Amino acid sequence: MCTTDNSKQAASGAASRLARKNILELAPYRCARDDYSEGVLLDANENAFGPPTRPEHIKDPLERYPDPYQVPLKQKLAAHRGNELESSNIFVGVGSDEAIDLLMRIFCVPGKDKIMQTPPTYGMYKVCAKINDVEVVNVPLTADFDLIIPNILEAITPEAKLLFLCSPGNPTAKALPLADIEAVLQSPQTCDTIVVVDEAYVDFSTQGSAVGLVHRYPNVVVLQTLSKAFGLAAIRCGFCIGPPDIIQLMNNCKAPYNVNALTSELAIQAFDHVDVLDTNIASLLSERARVAASLAELDFVEKVYPSDANFLLFRVASHAQAVYKDMADQGGVVTRFRGTEMHCDECIRVTVGTPDENEAFLKALQTSYRALA
Ligand SMILES: Cc1ncc(COP(=O)(O)O)c(C=O)c1O
CATH class of the missing domain: 3.90.1150.10 (Aspartate Aminotransferase, domain 1)
Incomplete structure (x- = not known):
């Protein structure tokens, strides 16, 4: 078993053991705004004369680059989801699709590593793998859309860096029992694989979220989105919730200002109308x-x-x-x-x-x- 409780070494090392070498060596892009966000801001080649039009209901200074870290939005999500989440557990992306792509780029060496998925499942895992030249290993669900855990464990190889579990599944509509997700995580075979639980539809399910597992297993991340239950598909806002070391790598690799100011403004407002x-x-x-x-x-x-x-x-x-x-x-x-x-x-x-x-x-x-x- 590869738990945070039991294995301090594994806990500190899931990201550093499993991520690509070039990603671990990366010096992330830095801007002056990382250190100074107030005052006369002449650091980022913005246009202080402003945009041609400024709709009255938009509060954000549209001429400024948005907050690269989105801490207020992360705090809203953390409060909404509970489970003692901190901002350091949360990556905000342009939809959860951005997180899927980033995870592949961080953990899978093109032409060498693999992802595992359990068809029938969400089509973007395969598309993203293809774009990144990453092989897909399929371990089908049963005809009733349950995991076949022994088959998953048997199919895991050192190259299988990510295992995508979609719960509730698309197109199956079925939530995987949390006990099954945890059984996968508890196996020694999955210690060197990041288990990605895609919870795009979690708010329609009575099953509950796997988010609590991120404090107990160093190799699990959970994807959530505002595109479904929150009815905000247009603003493109998704989250990856996981151990801080994995989230840090995602932040290091994302485009510096990936989430735009209008998106975060609307997302924050949504959490005020639960x-x-x-x-x-x-x-x-x-x-x-x-x-x-x-x-x-x-x-x-x-x-x-x-x-x-x-x-x-x-x-x-x-x-x-x-x-x-x-x-x-x-x-x-x-x-x-x-x-x-x-x-x-x-x-x-x-x-x-x-x-x-x-x-x-x-x-x-x-x-x-x-x-x-
Ligand atoms: C299972 C699943 N994951 C992720 C997504 C992508 O969501 P987002 O809009 O956050 O990129 C979808 C969208 O249909 C989905 O069905």
């Missing part, structure tokens, strides 16, 4: 139950998978791809055909929308299916 967030989540969950029940009543729907997310995965008897296309072309309802993914034959994934959108979807699905079958 009551509305909770109401929106409750509405979405009630719509999810209603759409799932309506789908289950349709004679051509063979299975509606249980969902811990804001979408439903369901299987039709036949023609899923044609139905998907017809719904979009004729019905104006865009869903996602997932039939080429492992264990997802004839499956379509639909995001839970507003009641009107969901009605439009249910109607289009029936019209398209009946026209094609």
